[in-house]
Amino acid sequence: MNVIQTCAGQCRDCYKCVRSCPLKAISINQSTAEIIQEACIHEGLCTLICPQEAKELVDEWYLLQTWLNRKEEIIISLAPSYLGLSEDPYGLVVALYRCGVKRIEETSWVVPEISAQYWQSDHLSPALTSACPALVKLVEVHYPDLIQHLVPIVSPMVLHSRSIKERYPNAKVVFIGPCSAKKVERLEFSQDVDLVLTFREVFRGMAELGINYSNLKPTQPDITASATARQFPMDSGWRKSWSGDGLDGKLWVINGFTESIQFLEALARGRVDGNWAELMICKGGCLGGAGWNDTDDVFIRQSRLMSRIQTHQGDYRPSFKPVALERSFKDSSISTAIASEAEIQQALSASGKYYPKDELDCGACGYNTCRDKAAAVVSGKAEVEMCIPYMRTKAESLSNVIIETTPNGIIVVDDQLEIISINPAAEKMFDCQEGALKGKSLSDLVDPQNFIVAQAEERLIVNNLTHNNFAIVTRQFVFPVAEQKIIIGIFSDITQEQKQTHELTHLKQETLQNASEVIEKQMRVAQEIAGLLGETTAETKVLLSKLIRLIDTEEESESKREVGA
DSSP states (O other): OOOEEEOGGGOOSOOHHHHHOTTOOEEEETTEEEEOTTTOOOOOTHHHHOTTOOEEEOOOHHHHHHHHHTTOOEEEEEOGGGGGOSSOHHHHHHHHHHHTOOEEEEGGGGHHHHHHHHTTOGGGSSEEOOOOHHHHHHHHHHOGGGGGGBOOBOOHHHHHHHHHHHHOTTOEEEEEESOSHHHHHHHHTTTTOOEEEEHHHHHHHHHHHTOOGGGSOOOOOSBOOOTTGGGTTSTTHHHHTOOSSOOOSOEEEEESHHHHHHHHHHHHTTOOOOSEEEEESSTTGGGGOTTOSSOOOHHHHHHHHHHHTTSSOOOOOOOOOOOOOBOOOOOOOOOOOOOOHHHHHHHHHHTTOOSGGGOOOOOTTSSSSHHHHHHHHHHTSSOGGGOHHHHHHHHHHHHHHHHHHOSSEEEEEETTOBEEEEOHHHHHHTTOOHHHHTTSBGGGTSOOHHHHHHHHHTSOEEEEEEETTTTEEEEEEEEEEGGGTEEEEEEEEOHHHHHHHHHHHHHHHHHHHHHHHHHHHHHHHHHHHHHHHHHHHHHHHHHHHHHHHHHHHHHHHHHHHHHHO
16 A cells, blocks of 8 residues: 655655655655655655655545445544644544544553553563554564564554454444554454544544534543553553553663664664563654644653543443454565675766765765665666766866857956956967966956946946957956856957958948949930930931821822823
8 A cells, every 4th residue: 555655746856755764765766756665664754854745645534534424333443642632632532523423432442451462472582562563564574584573462453443343343443543554554454444544634634524623512532541551652652551560671662763773773683682672663652653733743742642641531441352462474575686796886987986985975865875875776766866966066067068168258257356267268269378367357358347337237248349459359248146256257259240240231332332323324324215216206207207198199199090080
């Protein structure tokens, strides 16, 4: 079951979850952190430290809502840590009743039965508590050789659920608490527990239903536990919840993810002894779980719990029928290929680490050493680009390449207009050497007027400037960088461009002059031609008129001759 889900769009290359996970059960794929399900113990602490809230616990409130809508018989097993809620814990109880829940019982009323079994397991040397499902998963997956030390009995959640099923065979049993790992434990005991919800899911669901706690009269659960049993979710809660006779023997009390791993490492090496070891993955026990609906620290929650454990303690206890307490554990270790030295060296080289002195072991990528990160790259859990120093060096190198190879001249001066840097293009453009001019005034090289204006007006200055000393014309882009108190000038040599512009202008003017002369000449020719055409036309008209009269005279003479005949 995927207890933790990642919103890829919100995950932004910070690697904080990798740094916080002692097991490195997180892989980076295309810059997005993804949970390695088979290696994760599902304690959910990475959801609390993600600055972008890209990781969150899976919300299953909809299942409870579905059962409520169907009028199912629902009985709540309420974790004793509810007494540490910032809201009135008994307000939560009445709100659940208002939703349609039939019955609510505190899980911790069965704790004495569990504790009695724990204190009889001193022969396991030491006996590891098995109530914390994240610890059980840690041992099964990452320390399978220590399974023999786990006390082989079920957790209070499972034992209480079995008791409910005995008394209410048709009921849906829903466990509510602050632990996300309980969701995974439920899968193993699905016949006993039907659903696990965190406080965060419950309060979010209540808000969607519009339930106002201030308008409800607090009500206590149908069954409450004793004050000693209610201390079970705290660190050292196992010992505090025991109300029997004094105990002889050594008891270890360990809480915290890293601390638990350190203890298991020492136990695996045979470096610790004792009769019992109470281990809880979260700091402060269940009071530091990932499923709380507030951001208070464990001390505030513990203070609230301790002030409330004496309240509303009922005397009623159902007769405890014999219910199976035994359970087994399984080796769930995962096989991982060990990277060879050659593969590690290749991965180190890919991130610019060719010699041991290059391995900074800064931990920015999330891994303790550069070699650990290189091995993760080989196994596909990490990416070369996760190395922040390497990426910074690469970016700086790229910037240097651009500055060194650009055809534009670049001059950088300080706020006193003293030269800090000159790139090769500027050296060639102004026939100078950077070493000879560093620390000298800009006026020793070029006209500083644009730099002065850019500094005074704090803006970009763009114009063209002729450098008579160097027989060139440049287009200048000069701008200040206030944070570094520097002024940068970028010079583009436009001498040839200006020359071509002048030549083109001259050509245009010459062409226009020639065109004007041609047009004027053509006008004169046209006028001369028109004059000649006019004289010729007049002469032609006279000749044609004479010809017409001649023809008319001959026709008249011919007609008279015909009449006379």
